[in-house]
Amino acid sequence: MAIPKDARITLDPEEIPKQWYNLAADIGHLEPPLNPVTEKPAKPEDFAPIFCKPIIEQEGSTQRYINIPEEVRENLIYLNRPAPLQRAYRLEKYLKTPAKIYFKREDMSPLGSHKGNTALAQAYYNAESGIHTLTTETGAGQWGTALAMVSNLFDIDTTVFMVKGSYEQKPFRKTLMHLYGAEVYASPSEYTEFGRKILKEHPDTTGSLGIAISEACEMAVKDEHTCYSLGSVLNHVMLHQTVIGLETIEQMKKAEIKPDYMVACVGGGSNFGGFTFPMLRDKIAGKTDCEIVAVEPKAAPSLTEGKFRYDFGDTAGMTPLLMMYTLGHEFIPKGIHAGGLRYHGMSPLVSAAYEKNLIKARSYDQPQTFEAGSIFAKTEGIIPAPESCHALKAAMDIALECKEKNEEKTIVFCLSGHGLIDLYGYEQFIEGTLPSSSA
């Protein structure tokens, strides 16, 4: 027996995509973001205090393909791109399914997740625009870590406002950001006016993403060489993440894989959008009837239980209003381990695709997803991130449905990251103390 050709499908560095794919070109009419004060469509200049010009242009662009600058392509090497596409032979055997299961390995980035793909592009454009400092918020710490790491590649500084609760509970995430050279403040902080105001009113607060966003934006607004950077939801973030799906399509061509299902987890939508939008392009063009499945936690079921309407992107109600599936901006998801999926809303592009019935959605409770993750650890040897366990669980369920119907379908899911830095959830799972996550 030789190594099967589709055991792991790799690409060479020079095969990193040369263009991103922009779903806004093909999805049809998109309701524009609204200025939160005037409730009129937001103009590019509304974003100028916090984003640099190329990012604002990409945010509003309907151009189908956008060139990836050569400096961005080169630096994707540092995120270990191209990422392999791998077949889960042992998982298939465990499930006794006739289905074929493949997974795209975003876990191989030194950051442990897909987050660096957009962080890198954003750092590049900001550096090109003369920006010296990027600010952002982080909850669990993945996004802040990603931005801190890639900013070094373009010699810009990073300031991260980390939700105080996480800052105190996740010292190693803070260590990682410090190692990458970032300034990290527990939010609310004494560093901003808004932070000081909150601290005065609520001295014992453990903070929130909403507060942290406000602090990061305040810092960006106040300095012309400082911009704000967002890790999910917006169109330009989805755009940058399409390297995931474009590589996957190239790999599937190479190995003659025709997917019947493409599956990814969704929080704000960035790994889902990045992984599935290029396939959605082909679906809209009538070239495939691949079923595209978004998987969310029961704790934040914006697609399966939310409403499609205008809502704020943040909790505090300061961002532009976005047309999206939302549970209401004041909805606070339960404290699940899949911190990256704890979001009340959904990327407007993902929302539009769902509204148009181009994609499906499923939701799972926390213990089910960790059980899937523990099976994956034993069969494939990789510990999936709690977020990625959602995609995995859905892929396994679809494979079992194929078994019932005796259908030899092909399922491709996105392993958005590994769980080595967040093993506490697995510890609870093993000890039987992992709580349900239903909203």
Added chain:
Amino acid sequence: MAIPKDARITLDPEEIPKQWYNLAADIGHLEPPLNPVTEKPAKPEDFAPIFCKPIIEQEGSTQRYINIPEEVRENLIYLNRPAPLQRAYRLEKYLKTPAKIYFKREDMSPLGSHKGNTALAQAYYNAESGIHTLTTETGAGQWGTALAMVSNLFDIDTTVFMVKGSYEQKPFRKTLMHLYGAEVYASPSEYTEFGRKILKEHPDTTGSLGIAISEACEMAVKDEHTCYSLGSVLNHVMLHQTVIGLETIEQMKKAEIKPDYMVACVGGGSNFGGFTFPMLRDKIAGKTDCEIVAVEPKAAPSLTEGKFRYDFGDTAGMTPLLMMYTLGHEFIPKGIHAGGLRYHGMSPLVSAAYEKNLIKARSYDQPQTFEAGSIFAKTEGIIPAPESCHALKAAMDIALECKEKNEEKTIVFCLSGHGLIDLYGYEQFIEGTLPSSSA
């Protein structure tokens, strides 16, 4: 500017080596291990109670090349082999050195280190020999995790005796082993006679590697379907690890890289041996004058400060006597973060190479190595394991020596693993509380 060809040099899965290289064929006379009771050369049957037959044969073999079973090659995919060889362009720039620096990426295994390479081969041979259970000891937890993970690939069980101090201080390593399905006992345990004896005499002991080895061996001796597995030091372990160096040589050929230095950290010798022995073969054959450098911690300087003599492999004095560089089997290294380098002795093959002046050695103090690691994090984006920081530090020093002499030399070092599961040392480094490690 396009992506430089040597930015990352990859191999396809089918290019995984087909044979291991055995340095015992070329190193000349090796003093045999001695039976600890008779002090006569140990016979194969001396090892039979704890090792399976193919492992014992490999341990004593002087055959130059040993075929890698196809099942082992296939499963190396699960360790993300072949591993990339990457150029540290940004580190070179930071150091302003004319030297070229490359590093072999053993950090990309889902285990986070090179340990799986031999674990996999050992699990295979034991499964083939009808063994149902493998036992081992683990200190910090890396080796136990590796064995637990790969044992699943061959459907054998793993029992790990984890030094009680680590068991209590490193809950996530225990979680990882549990996730991979291993039984994990805090050692000394109630599970073995020896453990019960120790517990009776010293009820409050935090354990030691010596005790844990004794418990693991007792379990192997008592059951004919149970064998013991060791993660370093012995010849068969070095043999299995040569996939690292064989891949590296192949990659260097592809990219026309002629190394002037090959550098790796040494504890028991497994990543060093695996990485450098194939180059040592060429050096012995007079085909290269590449300088081969072993880097050890000041806390356990067996090569730079130890003596070449017969000594026990364990602390308790129960194993065969090995001819090696040693600080004495009762030497207890300071509690440095590079737990994988805390060993009183040295692989007999590495020791023989050092005795014959075929390799050089350097030693570093803990804070220097973490400083190197933090520079690597900022420049190359990867957090090196505390062990790997030793190799990195030496590579950086050599690059600076090249700068002084204005020599455009090529340095290749082994990044034996990442530090994402052990960030505490970096936290101490950042906070300025990291202690010196001098012995």
